[in-house]
Structure formats: C-alpha cells, structure tokens
Amino acid sequence: MTSDNRVLQVENLTVRYKNRKRITTLVDDLSFHVDRGECLGILGESGSGKSMSSKAIMGILPPRQFDVTGSARFHTGSEEPTDLLRIKKEERRAVRGRKITMILQNPMACFDPLFPMGTQMAETVRENTETPVKEIRGLCQQVLKDMQIRSPEEVLLKYPHQLSGGMLQRIMIGLALVTKPDLIIADEPTTAIDSITQFEIIGELLKIKEQGTAMIFISHDLGVVNRMANRVIVMHRAKSLQQGTLAEIIQNPGDEYTRQLVNSRLTLVDQFNSFLREPGVSA
Amino acid sequence: MIKQFFQSRLSIACLVIILLFTLAGIFAPYIAPNDPYETDLMNKFSSYTREHPLGTDQLGRCVLSRLIHGIRPTLFLSLLAMAGTITLGLVMGILAGYFRGWVDEVIMRVVDVMLSFPSQIMILAVVALLGIDIRNVILANIFVKWAWYARMIRTTVIQYTGKNFVLFSKSIGSGSPYILTRHLLPCIASELVVLATLDTGWTILNISTLSFLGLGVQAPTPEWGAMLNEAKNVVTSNPGQMVAPGVAIVILIAAFNMLGDCMRDAMDPREVRN
C-alpha cells in the first residue's frame, strides 16, 4: 500500500485514566491507518474503548484526567504530516472541525441546551468555513435539507430538547459534512435513527466516501459495518484483537472473542437479511 | 494515594484541635494561669509577659485566662445548641416520617414556614421576645435550625420504612420504637454527623456574633465574641486586643468546617467537590 494516499496513521495509541489513586488503561497500544476514500470500521462490545480512541485522536480528552501516548500522524495536502497528539493548540483548531470532523455518540447531550439550533449551527459554520455572513443561514438550511429534515426554518429556531435524538444525530452528520473534511470519525452514527432513515444516512455517507473522504466508522452493527467498511478492527477490553477485511475476519477469526462476536452477530445478520428478503418488507 | 493520606491526616489534625480545645475548656480552672475576672487597673494593656502570656485587657485581666475560660460558653454552648437541634429535629422528623398522615402534614407545613424565613432574623426575633440572655440565644438557635434536620430525617425515614428489612421487622412484630432505633438510626447517622459537624461551626459563629452584638453572653463573663466587642471599643488605641480571640475563633470554626468537609468527601467520593 502506498503512503501517498494515507490520511491518518495511528501508532501505539494508549489512553490511561488517572483517578485519585488508580490508573486504568482504557485504550492499550492501538495502531491502525486510514487511506483516502477508505472506510475503517471499528467493531467491539460496549466499553471496549472505541469512543475513547477516537476522542483521544480528536484531542478532546481533558489532559488533567487522561494520559494519552503514542502518535497519530495526520496527512493533509502535500505538507509534512502533523502528529495530532502533539500538535499546538492553534494548529489543532485549524484541523479540528475543518479537516477532521466527528459525529458523537449520544446526540441528545451534545448541544448546548440554552441556544437554539440555528445559533449553534451558525457558529460552527462561521468558525470553520469562509462563508459570508449573509449566506450562513441559507447554508444551515441547506444542511438540514440534505439530511432530509422537513421544515428547516422551524428546526433552526428550536432548542435541542425540542428535537428528537434522530434529528439531532442527522444535524451532527450534516455539520460533519459541511466543511468537506479529509477525515470523518463517525461514532455509532446510526444508533438513534430508525432503520429507514438509517438506510438513507448510510447512503449519504457512502457517497461522501466515494468522493474520497476517509472515514472511521464505529459500530456494533456488523451489517452496517459490512456495507460501509473496507477494513475492520475488532476491539476488546481496550485492545485491538484483529485487523483485516470483514470477510477475512469472518472466515478466520483469530481468537475466541472474535469468533463469538462473529457468530452471534452473523446469526443476527442472517435473520435480519432473511427478514428483509421476505416480500413486502423491503424498503 | 498521597491525597487520601493527606486528607485523613488533615481530619485527624482537625479532631486533635477540637479535642484540645474541649479539654482546655473542661479543665479551664486548672490550665488558666490567672483568674479571668481578676482586674488589675495598674497593669492594663500590658504586652506579653511570663505572668500574662497573651497580655492583659482594658481592665488588666489576663487575656489567655479569659480565652481559655471563654471556650466554655463558645464551644460548649454551641455543642449544647447542636444537641438540642438534633434531638428536636430527630423527634419531629421521625414523627412526621413514621406516622405520616396529618401529623406529617402539620409538621411539614411548620417546617416550610420556618425554612422560608432568614435564620438570622428569626434568631433575633426569638431573642427579642424572650429577652437578652445567653440561654435564649441557645433556644433561638435550636428553634431556627431544627427544621432542616426534621426535613432531612423525615425523607430518610420515609425512604427506609419502605425497604424490606423494616417491613420484615414489622411483620414479625417488633415494636415501632425498636424498629426505629435498631434500623433507622444507623442509616441516617453518617449523614447526620457530617451535617452536624458543619453546622457546629455555623453555630459557634452565630452565638459569638450575638455575644458580640451584646445579645448573648453578658459583660464580665469571658466569651470570645464578647471579648471582641470589648476590643472594638479600644480598636483605635490598642488594636492588639482583637488578635487573640479572633484567631482562636477562626481556628475552632475552621477545624469544624474542615472536619465536616473531610467526612463528606470520605462518604461521597465524587470528582467535583467544594
């Protein structure tokens, strides 16, 4: 594989949590890479450290509590790669929200409850793009329309608690796409959405991927990962157990945990697929 | 680890301070170098000497002796007030929480009215009504504070009476007083102790403030607030008079507050603390 196309190269990423007297390792020696137009899936049970690793790469873990070591080299344009874990504050801001965007897991808690959606979307757009002030409102509405949200003008005036989790998640996805980033980290972006919208959102994300944007896609859902990801990492108890294409992993699960995961999920997926194949149900 | 150790050391230090003050108060007549009432007008405002380690006041009385004797009204009366508060609060809270119904209704309405009143004002009102006297100050303190305890205890009682082991005791027929003392008190004890420790600091502050205003402990009796009131009159000529009683009061209150904080932390290991 050539490294010309490389977008992110993570090596020996380790996250430790410091609490008064105990130190817990939440991510242990994780290494992976993502190339242009490629989607890396991260699979793993709840609490295995999937979100932690992505938050560490984004640099949003408070250093007071979290100790992050390793390197995460981000390749942008033709310049020298920058190590996201050692980057200066101002430089990081130029990357975060512009070149790398992220979709967080629990959309209900991710917006400031005191501001209407329009204000929060506008401040994001203003911060990360060079959109003229007059066009910001229109752009926000466009984002909502792209995400299949009806009556965008009204939604912009609403406060976060007045919108459903699915709507907030779609808004987050829309905001992640609006700056045309090089890398999108999507942390379970489809959990709060019903399956029909989920289908559309996945379609949207696939289009983005085809345009050459790299993606890290975190999910429990083997079916979705199957559609999205070129390669997969299986995480378990803070460690990565296996990397490879999903087909490789399914055919040759290297260890007990992966085998279990694959087996339990495959039965589910099979049921799901056979259910979908029944006439009259397919969307 | 170090922090934990430090914290426990800190609480031990606080305990030691409080214990030292208590012992000094109990054995005041034996420890104090001089008679706290003995005036010596020839020798007023003397500075630190061997005979008067902290000097003398405007009547030539030994400041250290007055300070040591002052522990009695300051600390012991506060403890007395706290004991009264907790007893009244316990009785009312348990009555309300255990019997519910109209007893609960009446007690809780009274508690509501009490809590919606600023406590300082209420204390003044009670003192005004009963007359200027330290006993009335104590009564006023109890009268003002019991409602907080009653409400807290009522909530706990209601929570715990619904729990299985109390229901079980009831069904095997142990009497209500037995149930209450055996099962409920241990449940509220720790919370109660923390609250009471923090409130003791508050009560010391309050009683000494009233004495400072002349509403509590009266003139010749040594009390820290009253001593500071006398120091106020000579602040222009002899500002040194306000040092000893002031420092003593700060140390004692700080010890109680810190102890309360430490105990709360030990019970409730949350990240965000005061």
Place this chain on the structure above:
Amino acid sequence: MKYYIIKRVMATFPLLLGISFLCFIFINLIPSDPAEVALRLSQVPIVTDELLAQVRADMGLDKPFLMRYLHWLGDTVRLDFGHSYTNPSRTVLGELARSLPNTLILASLSLVLVIALSIPIGFLSAVYKDSLFDRIMRGFVFMTTAMPSYWIGLIFMWFFAIKLRLFPISGNTSLSHFLLPAFTVALSYISIYIRLIRNNMLLNMGQDYVLYAQVRGLKDGMILTRHVLKNSLQSCITAIGMSIPQLISGTIVVENLFAINGLGRLCIASIFNRDYPVIQAYVLFMGVLFILFNLVFDIIQMAADPRLRKES
C-alpha cells in the same frame, strides 16, 4: 409558563400568611400589655383598672384571637404598624423608611462587589482547576467561611481606617463611609458565590456538549464564556436570588460595627429598648422580602431556561 407562574405566585400566599401569623403571635407573646403602652403613649397620668379595661375594649383586645389577627392583618397590609414604644411621636413605618436607604446602599454595594469579584474568580478557578490561583482561592474561600464578619470588619477598620486613614472609621454621611462596611459584608458572602460558580462550571465542563463544541472547532475561550459560563450562571440564578435577602439581613453586624444607621442597627437598638412594634415590623419586612426574592428569581430562572420555558 403562564400557568406555572400563576401556580408559583399562588403558592407564596400561604407562606406569607404563615409568616404574618408568626409575627402576630410574636407581638401577642411579648411581656407587655398593649393597652398599658397605649395609655402611656397618650400620657395619661393615673392608670386605673377601669381605664385599662376601657382602652382594651376600644382597641379590640377583648375580641377573640382570630378577629384580632384579621384586624391586625388589615392594618399591616395598609402598612400601618403603629407607633414606636420608645419614641411615641414616631410611627414604625417612618422609622423603617428612615433606615432603609442606608441598608439598601450598603447591601447593593456589597452585592455589586460580590458579583463583580466572584464570577471572574469562580470562572478562573474552574478553568485553571488545581493551579496555584485555584489553590489560593480555595484557601481564601475556606478562611473567609471560618472568619466572623465582625472580626473581618474590625481588622478592616483598624487597617484601612485607623492605620492607613484611607476611609472614615464610622458613620454614614458619605459614600466613602460605606466602602469598608460593604467590603466586609462582601467578604463574608463572596465565598458562597465563588464556590457555587466554580462547582457549577466544573460540572458543566464535564458535559458532552462541551466535547462536541470542541469537536465543532470552536475556540476554547468561546466555549468557556459563551456556553459553559452561561449554563453555570443559569443554574445559579435561584441561589443568587435567595442570598440577596440574606445579604440584606447580613448587614446587621456590620451596621452596628461601623455605626451605620440602617435597618440592622435599628433592629438591635429596638431589641435593647424592647421596642416591640419596630422589631415585629422588621421581622415581617425581612420575611416578606425573602419570599418575594425567592419567587422572583425562581421565575427568572425559569424564563432563562428554554427547557422549562416552553413546557406546559
């Protein structure tokens, strides 16, 4: 929203009644006979038993308790608190009105100081948690909670007024007379506010919306001031409102120390003089103030929170 406000306002009436009732009981429990006092006020030379009975009947003192309460309540609502015992030519209302401005000046000056100092200190303490600044401020907060305000006042008086001669020692004739007392009051209340704001800031800084604001690429300063601070202040509103009457009642000590003729000094003097009508009116005034501030700030807090505003 409207429904809630109406409900909230209605709920204060029983409280106001309760407090007025307490005050009425208070004036009824005092160890002096209002009829006798009334006679003394009208300077009747010889007080006979018949005369007393006559006056009692005139004043309605022989009526049942509840009737007297309603009568008294009527007077009180019309702000008629009767005459001062010690100075019969003066009405209680006049006495209160004369003292109120000084107390208000003192209290508002302290409130301004408290807010102006505690918000930035609480903010910085939370942002730079465990830094030297934060540790110093935590020590400061701890010390001021343990220091009696009269002692702080005495130290201030000695240092700033006597030693440095920067301020007048006591009195209330000019604004500079109010500065030291205001600082004293502020110092004993500021620690509550610093703690409150710091804790609320820390609580908010751990929320997911802060993480996502970082992910969205907002500047740290903007996240902290525009989002975290606003949310923290929002949740402090009621607590701040509640402590304003406490601050007003907290001026008692300082007014007496610095000889400011305000409500607190009036109250203490009245206690010494057994001037019960004045004490009663003061207590009633403070109680009502407490309830009203609580009500107003509850409503403000609700109006400021979109989650509560749009409901119902």
